[in-house]
Amino acid sequence: MGYLNNQIGYPTDILSSRSVIKRNNYALIPVEGLVRNIIPGFENCDVTILSTPKLGASFVDYLVTLHADGNNSQGFGGENIETFVYVIDGKISASADNTSYSLTSGGYLYCPAGVLLHLHNDNAGKPSQLFLYKRVYNRIKGYEARIISDNVNNLEKIHYEGMSDVILQDLLPKDLGFDMNIHILSFEPGASHGYIETHVQEHGAYILSGTGVYNLDNEWVPVKKGDYIFMAAYVPQAAYGVGKERFSYIYSKDCNRDVEF
Known part of the structure; x- marks a missing residue:
């Protein structure tokens, strides 16, 4: 086992991390560590x-x-x-x-x-x-x-809920044979979700490009390329794209099934 970013040996500064781990709620996991x-x-x-x-x-x-x-x-x-x-x-x-x-x-x-x-x-x-x-x-x-x-x-670029500066791509079919989907959501600088979402679906999201601020359980958290986010069911969530380039991430979503007891 070793550290992914190869930063090993004696530290050169005070130990710190952007990681936020709230089990069964949300997590932000940067590459450091x-x-x-x-x-x-x-x-x-x-x-x-x-x-x-x-x-x-x-x-x-x-x-x-x-x-x-x-x-x-x-x-x-x-x-x-x-x-x-x-x-x-x-x-x-x-x-x-x-x-x-x-x-x-x-x-x-x-x-x-x-x-x-x-x-x-x-x-x-x-x-x-x-x-x-x-x-x-x-x-x-x-x-x-x-x-x-x-x-x-090769995929269709969908204006997410009618917003031309937020683009959604569906990687899998909308078909009851599939119990999950994978999407890519991309925000131009300054673009955002239309509202803070709260839903039963959970997500795992890897940031592909850019920087953003993400609302996770009503805490605004800075995120950037290479970060990973976990969002549990019902966690309030939304994002703004910030910086000079497109903010984009790939994420999974459970779907097409009723709730089981």
Whole structure:
């Protein structure tokens, strides 16, 4: 185990952190302090575990760096676990059900429960960085999920609730076979949500670009590229894009299911 940003040795200043951890509520996790985890199946990879049930999430998010020949040939997911991989930077091959997909930055692959996800770095000896997700699939009778692969550059850019400076992209179909979705939400500088949201869905969000301020349980928290946010069910939430570039993040959402007792 080692620190992801390689800042090791004697400190040069007073120890401090922007991390905020409120289990079963919300969390802000910046890259400083993140560690490399050793996980079976991942070779020549730096794997950092982000949200887990220990934090209050019903899913697990990871940040993965595949180094030269980095791979998971053993397979990730399977049985009752659905998985999703998004390429933040680089180039990989990802395979599912004996079909291989070449994914570059913005590319992604969703594997339904029972389908193993395999990964290999194809970035000419340079590292590739991935956002990885897994969750127990909530199956309902008469519907099934299916393999989905695409690139965000091919997706429709939707004016979020009629606002032209806030763009939403849906990475998975709005289909009852899927019990979750992955979205990318992008704010031009100065743009914001139309209101503070409060809902049953929970989110795990990785900041892809820019800076913002995020309302998390009515506390305004500065966030920036490389930060990770967990939002539990019913946490009040909203964001402003600030700075000089687009504020954008990828996030998961449970959906298409009724509440179970």
